[in-house]
Amino acid sequence: MKITKVKTFVLHVPITPPITDAINVATHWGLSGVRIFTDEGFVGYGYTGTCAQGDEMIVDTIDRYYAPELIGKDPFMVKEIWDSLRFGKMHWIGRAGVTHMALAAVDIALWDIMAKASNKPLWQYLGGHKSKGIKAYNTNGGWLNWSKERLLKDVTEIVEQGFTGVKIKVGKPDPREDYDRVKAVRKAIGDDVIFMIDVNQQWNVNTAMTWGKKLEEFDLFWLEEPLNPDDILGHKKLADELNVPIALGEHVYTKYAFRDYIHHGAVEYCQVDVTRVAGITEWLQVAGLAAAYDVPVCPHVGDMGQIHQHLVAATQGSIMLEYIPWIRDIFVEPATVRNGFYVLPEMPGASTEILPAYFEKYRIR
């Protein structure tokens, strides 16, 4: 099989109403992606996710630097292609960020082609592990801009829908407000529901130590991204001293950075994101590394659940997956949660193919 054509796209899908966490405001979810065509008729779809900022830089990277290298290549040589792009022309100017997210879109499209050509959903093509579905936890009721009333209403409804885990955002200017919201949510959802909080890097070590200790009484399943993601030592200190496990990974870009986090005991739930580690090829290596240390893998979703459901379903040490349904409706086979579990995809591929009507409706480039 040979690659014959590479075409990029940018879609902006509205998020209604707009949401915030401690560092982001999102009115749209951006999909900067690529369709890769082959001489055997298979078309791979790959994309990365943004808060609808910087998408043009990602697809420019693909158009100018990656696409010309792909023509004529066999998609089944995905690892060789990954190495040649990772260590090619762009290596000097970008070993993370834009170039990595661009490579993720390409890599995902190649895995989509391989699974389609093998007539299997990606999770089965990768060896399959969770035929009964994947436990889901819901983040979509816990945004930082929600009033306390809305927060409590939403988390209550989420539990009524059958979810057994919820996550809310914290990182208000006054941590006492966070404490008040966490306390109220725990009371609303009861003691049996798994409950996580996400700081989105807003605290320093002292704030995280002080408020992490105060929040221990609410039996939190994890404390997510308390600090700057480059601060491995700070996270290690928190992991050593708090009775709440530390989760992170959505801003960690390489297997080497994950190695250091995991080896030093600075992360206790690995949230490796396929779009940040430049695709499925590197994601699988990080998942293997985490497995060797018995660190569970629970990928960041927001909203990349279409692809992550396949990866979690094929990973032994992966216990659950986040659910944020912002863009699910645009896909040919949308990620679906029923009674608190992801229903595993049945169509061949990575579930990344977009319905033509939505492709045109939301396309800005």
Ligand SMILES: [Mg+2]
């Ligand atoms: Mg997060």
